[in-house]
Amino acid sequence: MAKIDLDKLDLDELKTLQKDVARAIDQYEAKKRKEALDAVEALAREKGFSLSELTGAAPAKKGKAPLPPKYRHPENPALTWSGRGRQPAWIKEGLEAGKSLDDYLIGK
Template sequence: MSTYQELLARQQELAREQAELERQIQETLRAERAGVIQQIKAMMAEHGLTVADLSSGKPGRPARAASSGDTTPARKVAPKYRDPETGETWSGRGLKPKWLSHAIENGRTLEEFTIAQ
């Protein structure tokens, strides 16, 4: 059985080893990342791409910059569907809400939730 002092010494030794391993991990990650960056730069040069091409989603077309002077407020869209039980609504744009997806999975139809206009 080890003594308390021996266990403390072992704990300090393991802490030093852990710190050294963490330093090695960080060093290895930095080196790998630098290599990947070099590969990406080489491929971009080979194909004539720029950083703007990457952010636009379409090669050869730069991304549209958001206008900082745009003061037009976002327009609200009137809801097209309502859950009669909870009163929750959905405009029909974007992802279908969970309450509506669950209802449709359980045999109801989208038309049942349409708000009369």
């Protein structure tokens, strides 16, 4: 490796060098980590397992699927609610007007 004479660099060059070295170290570590993970996953597959099965870790989720709607607005079928989370305003208004949640059920 070429030796760098740090005494000849000004402050901006030293800071740039510091950032470049930190970035290079991060990239090197990420590359080695990926290589190790790939090798372990390949060995697990070779033995008939997935890595998550062996480590007890849950496989990565891609996000929750939205819940199917349970309630529908009687006049505007585009307005629905799954029954979870905060009640929509149209449900609250209907309940205050004396209706029940059963009045909004889909497929009753």
